[in-house]
Amino acid sequence: MSDNLKQRGPGNGDNGGGGNGPNPWMKSLLIWVAILLGLAIFVTMVDGRQAGAGADQIAYSTFLDKVDEGSVRDVNISRDIITGTTTAGEKFRAYPIADATLVPKLREKGVTISAKPEDGPSIWMVLLYQSLPFLLFLGIAFFVLRQMQKGGGANGAMGFGKSRAKLLTQKEGKVTFDDVAGIDEAREELTEIxxxxxxPTKFARLGGKIPKGALLVGSPGTGKTLLARAIAGEAGVPFFTISGSDFVEMFVGVGASRVxxxxxxxxxxxxxxxxxxxxxxxxxHRGAGLGNGNDEREQTLNQLLVEMDGFEANEGIIIVAATNRPDVLDPALLRPGRFDRQVVVPRPDIEGRIKILEVHMKKIPLAPDVDARTIARGTPGFSGADLANLVNEAALMAARKSKRLVAMAEFEEAKDKVMMGAERRSMVMTxxxxxxxxxxxxxHAIVSIHEPASDPIHKATIIPRGRALGMVMRLPERDSYSYHRDKMYANLSVSMGGRIAEELIFGYDKVSSGASGDIQYATGLARDMVTKWGMSDKVGPVEYAQPEGESFLGYSSSQPVRMSNATAQLIDDEIKGIVEGGLARAKHVLSEHIDQLHLLAGALLEYETLSGDEIKKLIAGEDLGRPDPGAKASVVPAAGTSIPKTRRPTGPFGNPTPLGA
Known part of the structure; x- marks a missing residue:
């Protein structure tokens, strides 16, 4: 295996296993020690004249005095220095001067005279002196380049074209298909691979061929990468992982080389x-840009297409890829022979959410009142990542309260925080x-109760959260994959219930801007009914909705819908009529049950939050079973009372997620 593929697992020297070769850090240290040692030897050789430094240095005049006294036993005369020994056995040295009388004087005093010829440097020493600086420079340059290319060159200065794929063989923290819940169909597709x-013989004996590629398609957080990790844990074969962005560089040809x-x-x-x-x-998709299309990204894609299914077959290599934007992929990449299978990883349904919650709930201590099904009902549209975040938020909230178990109250609070934001207890309202x-x-709540097709109410609150000052949450009994006309009309009337309640109680002039989000939701729903779903008798079952195509610099790949001015006016009239119909239905319901409206509003002012069961008890005249938090003023405004116009943030029914949508 090439060293540019980073292998993780036992046997690698980096993680304490019995790796092959010396430790890279120790190797670098030894190289630097060798360089410093060479420099020290060079300095010592150049300064070799200090070899006689063990003798006492004396002046030349003192040396002559010793000779005159007869205390010098022998001398050694060279061109640069005079060394010798006294009669007392002491060694000395002196630097000579031009003196023709020195030798006769020494012979007169009986001093033993010897001479040492001056040895010139050898040819090898001369070559060493001349080449050592150059060799030292080459050594440092070679060492720096090796350090830059360490690890096979994938991250080095000369390793642009090396693959950045990592080989995963870790044994600890292994993910299997047992850890993947809520996406059974996608798991079965990959289990076959x-x-x-x-x-392989089980399929080959019937002529079956292994798929060359599988494309995982799904929204962010649905578990595409988790499925890939599960394949790595189950397959028992080498598993290389890389990101698509690792292929793309600013240098032309680098991506193709990495492929x-x-x-x-x-x-x-x-x-x-x-x-x-x-x-x-x-x-x-190739050719989506302007100008010359032969850019770096397209070269990389062309090389990937050839490697996956070109003239040279790559038997035994299965490509598994993940994306949340399959619409932008090149058609040549999606054809059979390259990606034979497109595995859709959808958002989980209610049963899938229950399984995902149970997987994550195994890691935390739960109170007996926790019901995974109730939590799953209240989280439609949540992905696996959203549910994991929900469980983690509930555990954090329980820890902040110093609890030993995570109860249902923490899960409800965590769900509200994830969906709408944290409570704004510091917000002062009049x-x-x-x-x-x-x-x-x-x-909203009263209209929902009296609309037969509406989903049951889960809770109502006037505690500000995020951008909403209050909200009414409804929980569907099960996930819905198609919506009926009666439920759409029910949702329209419920969305108008807040605006009608303000108008009935506070007057026409005191209607606030708080229903802006409700109006936006109702208008969008009515537009879809007319232009997409053919639920207008006057317009008919004809699609007039604008296509949702990817645009590049203002250019859309889909052609806009062409319609006459008369048709556009008819569509606008139908949308307005449907919304005003919901407004009329809400006004009729609230006018007939005005006493229930007063009763529920007063209870919300007292308790701030009411569950769906408590709202049912309140409407039925039963006791809520709660302690009275204190007497409140009458909720019915007195005649002539001036109520200031409030500016409530947007959100249908006070809730960022449309109820029933």
Whole structure:
């Protein structure tokens, strides 16, 4: 296996295993020690004249005095220095001067005279002196380049074209298909690939061929990467992982080189799996840009297409890729022979959410009142990542309260925080603002109770959260994949309930801007009914909705809908008529049950939050079973009372997520 593929697991020197070769840090240290030692030897050789430093240095005049005294036993005369020994055995040295009388004087005193010829440097020493600086420079340059290319060159200065794929072989923290819940169909599609890798003869004897590629398509957080990790844990074959952005560089040809290198390494480990995350970074539709289309990204894509299914077959290499934007991928990448299977990883349904919650709830201590089904009913549209975040938020809230168990109350609070934001307890509202908010939310709730097709109410609150001053949450009994006309009309009337309640209680001039989000939701629903779903008798079953195509610099790949002015006017009239019909239905319901509106608004002012069961008890005249938090003023405004116009944030029914949508 090439060293540019970072292998994780036992046997690697980096993680304490019995790796091959010396430790890279120790190797670098030894190189620097060798360089410093060479410098020290060079300095010592250049300064070799200090060899006689062990003798006492004396002046030349003192040396002559010793000779005259007869205390010098022997001398050694060279061109640069005179060394000798006294009769007392002491060694000395002196620097000579031009003196022709020195030798006769020494002979007169009986001093033993010797001479040492001056040895010139050898040819090898001269070559060493001349070449050592150059060799030292080359050594430092070579060491720096090796450090830049360490690890096979994938991250080095000379390793632009090396693949950045990582080989995963870790044993700890392994993910299997047992850890993947809520997406059973996608798991079964990939389980077949794993079985083919484990026992290819089971399929080959009937002429079946292993799929060359599987594309995981789904919204963010639905578990595409988790599925890939589960394949790595189940397959028992080498698993290479890389991101699509790792192929793209500013240098031309680098991405194509990395693709070639990745497939070369994969061939050495075949059969194996190569996982490319976010493949839309490199696999976008060719020719979508302006000017010359032969850019770096398209060259990388062309090389990827050739490697996956070109003249040279890559047997035993399965490509698994993930994206949340399949619409932007090039058609040549999606054809059979490259990505034979497109595995849709959808958002989980209610049963899938229950399984996902149970997987994450195993990691925390739960109170007996926790019901995963109730939480799953209240989280329609949540992905696996959203549910994991919900469980984590509930655990954090319980920890802040110093609890030993995570109860249902923490899950409800965490769900509200994830969906709408944290409670704004510090927000100061006047009594008039609270009263208008209470009537607004009570209007939504009363209309919902008396609409047969509406979903049951889960809770109503006037506690500000995020951008909403209050909200009414309804929980469907089950996930809905299609909506009927009666439920759409019910949702329209419920959305208008808050505005009608303000108008009935506070007057026409005191209607606030708080219903802006409700109006936006109702208008969008009515527009879809007319232009998409053919629920207008006058317009008919004809689609007039604008296509949702990807645009580039203002250019849309889909043609806009062409219609006459008369048709556009008819559509606008029908949309207005449907919304005003919901407004009329809400006004009729609230006018007939005005006493229930007052009763529910007063209870919201007292308790701030009421559950669906408590609202039913309140309407039926039963006791809520709660302690009275204190007497409140009458919720019915007195005649002539001036109620200031409030500016409530947007959100249908006070809730960022449309109820029933």
């Amino acid at each position: 794993v079985e083919f890798l484990k026992d 070639r290198d990745m497939f070369e390494q994969a061939k050495k480990s075949a059969p194996c799996i190569v996982f490319i995350d976010e493949i839309d970074a490199v696999g976008r 009594e008039d603002e609270k009263r208008m908010t209470a009537y607004h939310e009570a209007g």
